[in-house]
Amino acid sequence: MKKLSWFNATSLTLGFAFLYIPMIILVVFSFNGGRNVAIWGGFSTKWYGELFNDEKFLNAAFITLRVALATATLATILGTIAAYVLVRGGRFYGRSLFAGMTYAPLVMPDVILGLSLLLLFKVMFSQSGMLTVILAHTTFTMCYVSVVVSSRLVSFDKSLEEAASDLGASAFDTFISVTLPNIAPAVISGWLLAFTLSLDDLVIASFTTGPGATTLPIEIFSEVRRGVKPQINALSTIMIGIVTVGVLIFSILSKRQIAQRLRDEKRAEASA
Amino acid sequence: MRSTDAVEWAYARWLDLVLAAALALGGFLLLEHGSDGSHVTGGVMIAVAVFMGLYRISRRVAVIAVPYLWLLVFFLVPFVIVIKISLSDIALAMPPYTPTLDPAAGWSGFVDFLGKLDFDNFEFLTMDPLYYKAYLSSLKIAVLSTFLTLLVAYPMAYAMARAPEEWRGTLMMLVILPFWTSFLIRVYAWMGILGREGFLNSFLLWLGIIDEPLVILNTNIAVYIGIVYTYLPFMVLPIYATLEKLDGSLLEAAEDLGCSRLQAFWLVTAPLSVPGVVAGCFLVFIPTLGEFVIPSLLGGSDTLMIGKILYEEFFSNRDWPVASAVAVVLLLILVVPIVLFQRNQQKQAEAGK
Numbered sequence: 262m263k264k265l266s267w268f269n270a271t272s273l274t275l276g277f278a279f280l281y282i283p284m285i286i287l288v289v290f291s292f293n294g295g296r297n298v299a300i301w302g303g304f305s306t307k308w309y310g311e312l313f314n315d316e317k318f319l320n321a322a323f324i325t326l327r328v329a330l331a332t333a334t335l336a337t338i339l340g341t342i343a344a345y346v347l348v349r350g351g352r353f354y355g356r357s358l359f360a361g362m363t364y365a366p367l368v369m370p371d372v373i374l375g376l377s378l379l380l381l382f383k384v385m386f387s388q389s390g391m392l393t394v395i396l397a398h399t400t401f402t403m404c405y406v407s408v409v410v411s412s413r414l415v416s417f418d419k420s421l422e423e424a425a426s427d428l429g430a431s432a433f434d435t436f437i438s439v440t441l442p443n444i445a446p447a448v449i450s451g452w453l454l455a456f457t458l459s460l461d462d463l464v465i466a467s468f469t470t471g472p473g474a475t476t477l478p479i480e481i482f483s484e485v486r487r488g489v490k491p492q493i494n495a496l497s498t499i500m501i502g503i504v505t506v507g508v509l510i511f512s513i514l515s516k517r518q519i520a521q522r523l524r525d526e527k528r529a530e531a532s533a
Numbered sequence: 534m535r536s537t538d539a540v541e542w543a544y545a546r547w548l549d550l551v552l553a554a555a556l557a558l559g560g561f562l563l564l565e566h567g568s569d570g571s572h573v574t575g576g577v578m579i580a581v582a583v584f585m586g587l588y589r590i591s592r593r594v595a596v597i598a599v600p601y602l603w604l605l606v607f608f609l610v611p612f613v614i615v616i617k618i619s620l621s622d623i624a625l626a627m628p629p630y631t632p633t634l635d636p637a638a639g640w641s642g643f644v645d646f647l648g649k650l651d652f653d654n655f656e657f658l659t660m661d662p663l664y665y666k667a668y669l670s671s672l673k674i675a676v677l678s679t680f681l682t683l684l685v686a687y688p689m690a691y692a693m694a695r696a697p698e699e700w701r702g703t704l705m706m707l708v709i710l711p712f713w714t715s716f717l718i719r720v721y722a723w724m725g726i727l728g729r730e731g732f733l734n735s736f737l738l739w740l741g742i743i744d745e746p747l748v749i750l751n752t753n754i755a756v757y758i759g760i761v762y763t764y765l766p767f768m769v770l771p772i773y774a775t776l777e778k779l780d781g782s783l784l785e786a787a788e789d790l791g792c793s794r795l796q797a798f799w800l801v802t803a804p805l806s807v808p809g810v811v812a813g814c815f816l817v818f819i820p821t822l823g824e825f826v827i828p829s830l831l832g833g834s835d836t837l838m839i840g841k842i843l844y845e846e847f848f849s850n851r852d853w854p855v856a857s858a859v860a861v862v863l864l865l866i867l868v869v870p871i872v873l874f875q876r877n878q879q880k881q882a883e884a885g886k
Contacts (some may be wrong), residue, residue, distance in 0.1 A: 265692065265697075269696070272689055273689060273704070277689075277707060279685065283726055284711070284719070287718070337827035342600050343594060343600035346600060350593070353594075359597075359604070364875070366608060368819050368820075370824075371823065372844060376856060377614065380853070397607075402836070409694070432592060433618070448600070464844075478715070481718075481721070483577075486830070489721075489731075500714070501717060501718065504713050504714050
């Protein structure tokens with residue numbers, strides 16, 4: 262392979278600088294001891310101390326985490342079934358409507374989804390709260406799960422499932438012991454995607470939330486609307502740190518798994 | 534491996550229907566007598582009972598029904614409600630619009646209800662310049678920022694595709710990583726940089742390039758920067774995907790036939806990367822049009838974007854009918870690019886086969 266030309270090297274450097282410098286500045290200034298938010302006033306962790314003393318952030322973080330866990334689990338179940346129905350379900354009445362509905366939330370603006378769900382919840386429930394946020398989040402994240410899982414299902418060899426059912430397994434047994442283990446990586450990525458989307462969402466949550474269910478993005482948004490707050494820098498740093506570590510661990514694990522699979526396949530070929 | 538022996542045993546003895554009947558009964562009792570929280574439990578119990586009954590009749594139908602009904606209830610029905618409220622008038626009541634449908638009034642009540650719906654809110658949207666200016670300025674911001682994102686993303690994607698193969702995985706991960714970090718935080722990071730006393734101004738003042746702090750935050754420039762920054766990965770990845778697949782021998786052939794490198798780029802690489810560029814443009818343009826967070830954190834009071842207007846119409850003015858009408862019109866505007874995008878994706882999928 263030839264080396265990068267100066268043009269390509271420059272565009273990569275500038276591009277990644279643009280992507281990462283804002284976050285690096287944010288992280289660095291969360292350790293700023295000075296009163297001015299943009300002038301370095303010595304290293305200090307006082308904003309972290311203030312952050313941890315502020316109960317509303319801890320509460321909001323706890324609520325957000327609970328919502329995201331419930332959402333990711335529900336959305337993974339529903340999204341996996343939706344993908345299975347779309348890829349393996351054959352023709353059925355209203356299939357194109359169903360396909361459209363699993364696709365539309367991906368391209369719909371958050372404000373419209375939030376508004377329409379809020380109007381529905383006003384009819385269904387007397388008060389909004391954590392449950393309504395979970396229902397709303399599940400509805401839009403299950404579509405992402407469905408996309409991830411169906412791309413895996415399409416590439417997965419159908420004859421394995423047919424073999425299982427020829428050998429007498431029921432449809433349910435086939436799904437549990439043949440299909441599910443094979444699509445498991447996609448299901449796990451789907452769960453992670455739904456989890457982060459739910460953690461991240463501000464607009465849909467602020468439409469569908471109620472008293473006692475203020476999520477972390479809503480809390481952050483109402484804090485920073487007026488300007489930069491050092492505590493929020495500290496909070497952002499913690500969140501960026503968690504995500505970075507999580508993504509690194511996940512990518513190392515999946516790399517290892519792929520390497521393991523390649524080794525197994527080679528061994529199987531050699532013994533055959 | 535039979536993981537479901539116990540289930541099969543129960544199934545053969547019709548125990549599932551017994552359970553379903555119990556669940557349905559319990560659900561109805563909760564709906565009749567319970568408080569708000571147990572209404573939910575009751576609803577869930579009835580839903581499970583219906584599923585179990587359906588499973589008896591047809592397993593396939595039961596499995597299809599689960600995600601289908603969920604999306605009907607939580608996606609399609611809300612839309613019908615939005616359209617209905619957009620045709621209603623604002624009222625000082627709860628719910629704050631009129632007319633409301635009263636199922637007790639029967640068919641004549643329904644006809645009466647239909648007669649009271651009108652297009653006043655849509656007329657209002659055309660009369661008040663605020664709205665059509667907001668739509669136009671959203672379109673302008675979305676188009677321009679999509680173009681700017683393309684300008685930044687293309688060289689990056691190109692360089693990534695040209696990078697040594699062992700780097701590509703890492704480069705890809707570096708592009709995706711910001712996507713996993715909170716959107717809100719990425720937008721917020723720019724508030725600290727672009728503000729009057731922000732990092733950029735302090736830095737430039739310190740360097741002596743400027744004497745007066747630049748006003749960037751709370752202008753449209755900041756909105757453009759925010760959009761390009763947050764949506765960059767959505768543009769880089771599809772372009773990279775097409776460029777990576779590009780057959781290098783085509784470029785060699787072009788150069789052998791006497792093309793300069795620039796000509797080879799324009800005549801071979803650029804046309805072949807069009808599908809990726811189109812996909813990336815849609816992926817940036819569609820969500821940008823309804824964007825709310827970026828204009829409200831980085832934009833100024835004169836930044837008109839329809840997502841922000843809708844939010845404020847609903848939460849500050851509490852005008853549900855007008856907010857719904859704004860949403861309906863935004864959706865109508867979005868239908869064209871969404872359909873075009875889907876066609877493009879299908880064409881690509883077919884070409885890939």
